[in-house]
Every structure is written in C-alpha cells, then in structure tokens.
Amino acid sequence: MLDTLENLHRTCFPHKPWTASDFADLKKSGCDIMASQNGFVVWRVVADEAEIITIGVHPDARGTGIAPAMLTLVENDVKKRGGTKIFLEVAADNQPARALYEKNGYVNIGVRPKYYDGTDAILMEKTL
Ligand SMILES: CC(C)(COP(=O)(O)OP(=O)(O)OC[C@H]1O[C@@H](n2cnc3c(N)ncnc32)[C@H](O)[C@@H]1OP(=O)(O)O)[C@@H](O)C(=O)NCCC(=O)NCCS
Structure with missing residues (x-):
C-alpha cells in the first residue's frame, strides 16, 4: 500500500515526492492516511483540532468528486473524535x-509569506 502511495504522491507532487518511508513515519507519528488507487489524504487530529497534511488526486481522475469525498471522510472522522476545527496550508x-x-467551506485565516520556496502559504480553516 505504501509503495502505491509513493507512486501516486510522485505523480501529484513531482517536485516534492514523498517516499513510502516518509508515509510510514507519518503513520508512526499519529497521522491517519486514506489512500486508494487514485487519491490520498493524510490528516492528524490533536485534541479538538485537526490538520490536513496533504491531499492528492491522480491527474486522470481529477474533477470526478474524489477530492471532496475525501474531505468529507476526513471531516466525519474528525467530528467522530470530538474535533471542531480543521486547518490546512496551501x-x-x-x-x-x-x-x-x-x-468545501474552508476560509482564509492568514498568510505565511514566502513559505514555499518564495511562494506565500495561505492558512485556511473550517469550523465543523
Ligand atoms: C488539489 C486536488 C486534490 C484537487 O482535486 P480535483 O479532483 O481537481 O478537485 P475538484 O475537481 O473537486 O476541485 C477542483 C476545483 O478547481 C478547479 N480548477 C481546476 N484547475 C484549475 C485551475 N488551473 N485554475 C483554477 N481552478 C481550477 C476545478 O474546476 C474545480 O472547481 P469546480 O468544482 O468549480 O469545477 C488535485 O488538483 C491535486 O491532486 N493536485 C496536486 C496536489 C495538490 O496540489 N494538493 C493540494 C496541496 S494543498
């Protein structure tokens, strides 16, 4: 499963690919991973807050509803575990x-200037 995920991640993030071992480390550190042949999402719940660490959909499968479905899955899990907010950076x-x-209901709450190799990161939040 982690090898498939490594390949899919490389397809989605060719300039910053993560290895199977990176995903194994994320799991060990308490992250949850949902992955299928065409999509993946990694998130972490800490107390009543959660963070989406990464999400990707294979280019051939984009625009088909996989990404919103994965966001819903994450939200349901976070709610079930007592979480009230989800954060992410983009x-x-x-x-x-x-x-x-x-x-899907996320709003901008801040900017980290030049966070990604000179490009700003937008900090977003959704209240559940
Ligand atoms: C981000 C990602 C998961 C979204 O998956 P997706 O299947 O394209 O998601 P959706 O089709 O549901 O939504 C994307 C929206 O962006 C729009 N969009 C697509 N390409 C666009 C572009 N170049 N400019 C502006 N909008 C664009 C789509 O039209 C769609 O909006 P719509 O539903 O109103 O038509 C996917 O693009 C991906 O894997 N990208 C590479 C990895 C990545 O950047 N992950 C996020 C890191 S924060």
Whole structure:
C-alpha cells in the first residue's frame, strides 16, 4: 500500500515526492492516511483540532468528486473524535486546491509569506 502511495504522491507532487518511508513515519507519528488507487489524504487530529497534511488526486481522475469525498471522510472522522476545527496550508498559486477548499467551506485565516520556496502559504480553516 505504501509503495502505491509513493507512486501516486510522485505523480501529484513531482517536485516534492514523498517516499513510502516518509508515509510510514507519518503513520508512526499519529497521522491517519486514506489512500486508494487514485487519491490520498493524510490528516492528524490533536485534541479538538485537526490538520490536513496533504491531499492528492491522480491527474486522470481529477474533477470526478474524489477530492471532496475525501474531505468529507476526513471531516466525519474528525467530528467522530470530538474535533471542531480543521486547518490546512496551501500555496497561494495552487488554484485548483484553493478552489477545492473554498467550495468545501474552508476560509482564509492568514498568510505565511514566502513559505514555499518564495511562494506565500495561505492558512485556511473550517469550523465543523
Ligand atoms: C488539489 C486536488 C486534490 C484537487 O482535486 P480535483 O479532483 O481537481 O478537485 P475538484 O475537481 O473537486 O476541485 C477542483 C476545483 O478547481 C478547479 N480548477 C481546476 N484547475 C484549475 C485551475 N488551473 N485554475 C483554477 N481552478 C481550477 C476545478 O474546476 C474545480 O472547481 P469546480 O468544482 O468549480 O469545477 C488535485 O488538483 C491535486 O491532486 N493536485 C496536486 C496536489 C495538490 O496540489 N494538493 C493540494 C496541496 S494543498
């Protein structure tokens, strides 16, 4: 499973691929991972707050509803565990991701200037 995830992550993030061992470390550190052949999401719940660490959909499967479905899955898990807020960071120039998050109820709450190799990170939050 982690090898498939490594390949899918490389396809989604060719400039910053994570290895199977990176995913194993994330699991060991308490993150949850949901992955299928075409999509993955990694999140972490700490007390009543959660963070989406990463999400990706294979380019051939984008626009098919996988990404919003994964966000719903994460939200349901966070709610079940008593979480009330989900946070995430997204590169300011990542229009598809920002559109996805905005359509699914995330709002901008801050900016980390030049966080990603010179590009700002937008900090977003959703209250459940
Ligand atoms: C972000 C990602 C998971 C979204 O998956 P997806 O299947 O495209 O998601 P959706 O189709 O549900 O939503 C994306 C929205 O962005 C829009 N969009 C797509 N490409 C766009 C572009 N270049 N500019 C602006 N909007 C764009 C889509 O039209 C869609 O909006 P719509 O539902 O109103 O049509 C996917 O693009 C991906 O894996 N990207 C690479 C990894 C990544 O950047 N992850 C997020 C890191 S924070």
